[in-house]
Amino acid sequence: AAELLDRKTRRISTLQDICISLISSNISKLQKETSSSDETLSQQIRQTLGGISTENMNKLARTLSKNRALNDHTLQLFLRTDLESLTFHDCSKVSYEGYKLLAIFAPHLSELSLQMCGQLNNEALLYIAQKLPNLNALYLDGPFLINEATWDAFFALMKNKLKAFHISNTHRFTDHSLRSLLENCGESLVSLRLSRLDAVFDYSLVPQYLKNPSFEHLSLEYPNKEELVSDDIVIDALKQVGPSLKHLSLNGCFALTDETFISAKDALSSKNSSSSVLENLQLEELDQITTDGMVYFFSGIQLPNLKNCSLRRCFLLQDMAVSELFLNEASKSLTNLSLNSLKDVKGECFEAMECPKLKRLDVGFMGCVNDKLVKCLGERNPSLEILEVFGDNLVSRKAVIRPGLTVIGRQSDTL
Amino acid sequence: MSEITLVSKDGSELSLSREAADLSPVLRSMLSRPYLEEQQSKITLNEIKPDVLKKVVEYLEYCRQYRNAGEDEDIPEFEVPTEMSLELLLVADFLNI
Numbered sequence: 001a002a003e004l005l006d007r008k009t010r011r012i013s014t015l016q017d018i019c020i021s022l023i024s025s026n027i028s029k030l031q032k033e034t035s036s037s038d039e040t041l042s043q044q045i046r047q048t049l050g051g052i053s054t055e056n057m058n059k060l061a062r063t064l065s066k067n068r069a070l071n072d073h074t075l076q077l078f079l080r081t082d083l084e085s086l087t088f089h090d091c092s093k094v095s096y097e098g099y100k101l102l103a104i105f106a107p108h109l110s111e112l113s114l115q116m117c118g119q120l121n122n123e124a125l126l127y128i129a130q131k132l133p134n135l136n137a138l139y140l141d142g143p144f145l146i147n148e149a150t151w152d153a154f155f156a157l158m159k160n161k162l163k164a165f166h167i168s169n170t171h172r173f174t175d176h177s178l179r180s181l182l183e184n185c186g187e188s189l190v191s192l193r194l195s196r197l198d199a200v201f202d203y204s205l206v207p208q209y210l211k212n213p214s215f216e217h218l219s220l221e222y223p224n225k226e227e228l229v230s231d232d233i234v235i236d237a238l239k240q241v242g243p244s245l246k247h248l249s250l251n252g253c254f255a256l257t258d259e260t261f262i263s264a265k266d267a268l269s270s271k272n273s274s275s276s277v278l279e280n281l282q283l284e285e286l287d288q289i290t291t292d293g294m295v296y297f298f299s300g301i302q303l304p305n306l307k308n309c310s311l312r313r314c315f316l317l318q319d320m321a322v323s324e325l326f327l328n329e330a331s332k333s334l335t336n337l338s339l340n341s342l343k344d345v346k347g348e349c350f351e352a353m354e355c356p357k358l359k360r361l362d363v364g365f366m367g368c369v370n371d372k373l374v375k376c377l378g379e380r381n382p383s384l385e386i387l388e389v390f391g392d393n394l395v396s397r398k399a400v401i402r403p404g405l406t407v408i409g410r411q412s413d414t415l
Numbered sequence: 416m417s418e419i420t421l422v423s424k425d426g427s428e429l430s431l432s433r434e435a436a437d438l439s440p441v442l443r444s445m446l447s448r449p450y451l452e453e454q455q456s457k458i459t460l461n462e463i464k465p466d467v468l469k470k471v472v473e474y475l476e477y478c479r480q481y482r483n484a485g486e487d488e489d490i491p492e493f494e495v496p497t498e499m500s501l502e503l504l505l506v507a508d509f510l511n512i
Contacts, residue, residue, distance in 0.1 A: 012481055012490065015474050015512045019504035022495055046501075056505060063508040077501075 065089035079105035099124035137164035164191035182209035191217035207236035222252035242267035249282035258293025370394035
């Protein structure tokens, strides 16, 4: 990036680029030499390229995605393996033919994540449902070619099989599709994420159908209009599945107020205790929740398993709310915490802070963070590895940083 | 210019110049932070096979040699054996080169 700014062009390509072009050219060469129906093609490809173990397959998928090099050619690397779980972070160059190949030649898959899958079409989605007998978890981002009729057919095929379904960034997933999902798979679902779906208006369907007593993961994020995800809907949903819930994400549901959390206190705990099994709590951009509401919540329920928590851009929160979190049992288990942009926090809350397992902390855009606090945070949290301080202009090069801690985002640091 | 030693999976050692090692952001930060590596100028990379590591060292030295080459100078192609490409890709990703 620094070179780009200096207007220098690189004449030497990176080793990653060299490897990828070598891989791609060899795959196309082999494809031309053998007939496309040849059963051994992908094995041959892996043999020629040296091959890697199944455990490294997902790493390879990540590297290819990072370099934007995952396409129908490189997809061949993942066929005819005994992989059970596969994540493609960037499928924008995979065509519908590619998805069909994947469905036919990777039959052991039970968990499939396709991010940015813009070219996934109706035919390919149904292929995936029909040809993958073990599939029970599907995570899709951007499947905007899939229409209502196909969603219906897909959920009918997956009836009582689908355990996890995450979908984001499509305007073709409608209320009707949501109903179809919940009617067919509501009983088997343990994990549901609906994010940035512009054609879903009736989120009240969600609490009506979630009945699985071991339901774990609920994410309702960035609805088309803020009032669509209201306090009542979230409260109803938590009443259904609260006691078993491990992951709750309500990012960008701007209409939520303290009411949700006043009810959540009781809804999240099981009958005889005041603690919850929650591990992950994401409440980004809830700009109506107040300090009083969160103090009530964190003081009324213990969260001894909480590992990840984000209160990013909950602008009304002040020191008391954060202090109460540090007084909760959660402080013993937290590994990841974001307090980004809590501009009204003055810094007193950090005096009570002791989080022995905390590894990552984001205190970006908090006016109160200075050199002294950076030193103090490092000392009080022995496991802390990464501290983000973007936009904190009181953190200077003079800050004392303990060995083993990386501070990211100081103005004085250059690349 | 000081020499850096890289140790691969089977314990064999390879050395390269500090200047070349600095071209990998990962190796650079291992060498510049107050870690153990700094005193010893020796980095153990347990995950990497010796032949792959040898290629990595070759690439870093190749980069060092040609990175400041002028407009009209010819830069030779860097050769990677086909059968190593997958493994090398993963290692290159790890070292961010």
